[in-house]
Amino acid sequence: MLIQLKGGRVIDPVNNRDGVGDVFIEDGRIVGNTEGRTPDEVHDVTGKIVMAGAIDVHSHIAGTNVTLGRQLMPELPLLAAEGGQPILPSPAALGSYATGIRYAEMGYTTVIEPAMIPTHAIEAQTELAAIPIIDTAGLVILGNDDYTLELLRGGRVKSDELKDYVAWTLSHSKAIGLKVINAGGSEAFKFNARTFDLDEEVPDYGVTSRGIVDAMQKAVADLGVPHPPHVHCNNLGIAGNVETAVATLEATQGLPIHFAHIQFYGYGDEGEKGFSSGAARLMEAVNKHKNATVDVGQVMFGQTITVSGDILRQFDGRRAANPKKWALNQGEGNGTGVVPYHYKSKSFVNAMQWAIGLEIFLLAQDPWRVLFSTDHPNGALFVRYPEIMHLLMDKDERARWLDGLPEAARQHSNLAEITRELTLSELAVITRGAPAKLLGLTDRGHLGPGAIADVAVYTEQKNKTKMFSAADFVFKAGNLVVRKGNVVRVTWGRCYHVEPGFDAQIEKRVKAYYDRYFGVDPSWFGVTDAVTHRPDRFATIPLKS
């Protein structure tokens, strides 16, 4: 069946397209030349904006960590709704089903869960499979696990075995890429460290954080995994940590790397409060290091919960828990910490965090390397995305928000001086084209012929919050799933992953290792197609040649 989206303004920066025209869909794909053919279905989208479906590169939507947060704080959606956030006041509003529905309504069609625990990959993948409509993929965490650290012991890298181990882990969990969270820091926490820096050695193992990240970058590059290591640096959330982020960037030696939720590393320690914006310094370094991409991790005011494999940081963060409760799960590798948090516009630090995130977006010279995220739910719930898009695209809206912030925050932030407003095309880059390119999902994020027919249509209007809250139409793989901001059809998406090869010896070694230390057979936590009963659930993406 040939579907025509007729007469909309098509924003497709990947294909240098910004103008009025048509988009054709057939058999779940975008098609090009349809001359002489009569479409079976025509949607008149005159005056509307047509974009590819949006892609979220970093959003905690599934797995043990997320569900630990749900267990700790089922009242989160109720508190958020009470505070005026656009969410249904029901514990189910952040459940798997509602997650897919709400993402789709906003025009999102692919979302990446960034923190699968290797031994808990089955839960993560089962939860992802329970999310309707959107496609998903998971990043699997290594870098604080004993097996990796043994291979890096004393800085003597057993690189071939590490490469095999990374490949085996990616394959075993059906992940699309590798996540490294506070490399070595969570392991140091197990030895009672309470802080951990880039050049500190992990107790007993004698390898530095820098050494772990470096080895992982090389392993991933050697394997040809399209998505580079997705790194959560040391010292998250600490005043003065911009220096850590810059040092980590400089340590990357030109190899591809992705830094997650960089806003949380944009902090200087100047001024009378010892907390200042490091956005300019950070973005100077990001702009210079063209091998690096980042996602922002924008903060928005209101109730949320922080969910992280950075257990060391979460342990420290427990003191700021609001409501006053927290859970730390000390498990294999990183473990997890969940700490409720309420960002307040009257708080100097929170206001600065909000401003720093926006500064980062707006100081980016290359939007292809500075991607949209809130690190959901850590900076803000994903339901807040439309408000952030509004702030990025409308300087008057920013001024309005700034007026409500503490005087000290306004003085210490440079946001008021930034007049840049992101264009629709730039927004399409940071929410579509760039995430697709970064993930190696080249069949999406654009509207060129052959692309998967994930399409979002919006009504252009000054109020961008309204515009992006409810898409007029969303097509997922060619199926009309959203109309006038409401889901009209529930479909089930696919999960993308890589299958890098490895020396079969690693399977024997890993089996012996788990048997000895855990009394466990690795097959117990290996993800297979049986995670769902949908036969086409998993799709392998090609490696770089």
Add this chain to the structure above:
Amino acid sequence: MSALKKAQGRRLNLDSALERAAELLARARFPLFGGLFTDIDGATAALALAQKLGGVIDHAASSGHLRATRVMRETGATPASYGEVRNRTDTIVVIGKSPLTRDPELLKKLFPGEPGLPRPGKNKRELILLGLDKPSASTMPKGVPTTAINGKASLPDLVALLAAATREGRFDIRDKALRAQLEAAGKRLRNSAFAVFVYDPAELNEPVLHTVLETVRHLVKTTRAATFSLAAPGNGDGVNLCATWTCGLPVRTSFARKVPENNLWAYDTGRLLKSGEADALVWIDALEGEPVERPKDAPKGAPAIVLTSKPAKAGRGDVVIQVGCAARDHDAALYLPPIAGIGVVKAAKPNKDNPTVAEVLNRIAELIESKGLGKKGAA
């Protein structure tokens, strides 16, 4: 009878049982999905049907787990995985009798005898038993210094006293030997590099769970500490996780209103049947082990639909559907304590004679749908 005819006969019986179950459930105002001794697929299907019908879900062995979950919602939690406890602790405190009753091999697993992963501190590993005597030598790990703190005091008292001793608080007891033991244990905990409290929440009430948690929180100000809770029987942890990612809440949740509602007292199987609030019961018992005892006080006339992998006696009006046993007849995703998460267990003796719990419940849902029966529950 030929194998084919046998299979056909079974199929016919199954079809009519499914039809009857669909009719009963569609008529029910407030159906209860109980037992729930099933795998993740079965739990997913039960949740979906309960949501569809505006019913309620409960699990037959989750009382303790649910108390622990409520404590977590109130103040938090500090669990450690089995692997961390086994490999990296220097002090393990077993609280109460239940952990070793439920798993006599537990101590040998937690003290495996050969060196584990690198661990903090230089202490030799030690075991403290609180509220129980030393078990027989055959279940004890070799060469592990062990202190058993027991006596006339109740388990809650012992936990509170150990908490006080750990905080170096003052406490008044006449039993000098017990006092000395408690003070020594408190000192040991303060000097531990990683202490873990092992318990079965089914044996502890909420105030005791709070006390243990607060003791851990006191210790982590200066050192490392955690709790290790025995998993609930019958895949209780797995079913609860599944409920939580599905609707944001554990079992004992009702979908009768617009928003799902969790209440440990109100949505307890026994109470719902005794009071007659639940007017139909779906009882699911499809894991290895003894049959799970069904509440006997269901009011007359409340029909039960029993999905079981065990020999079952049908009451009058009951619909009994034989289902496959998860992890024996078919592969199953279950909560596996050694990985502290959900894993897959291959079928021990693959056998497709009977459908799975998920297949039965999904088929019932389809029948209700195709007949235009049923009502919409909470989202």
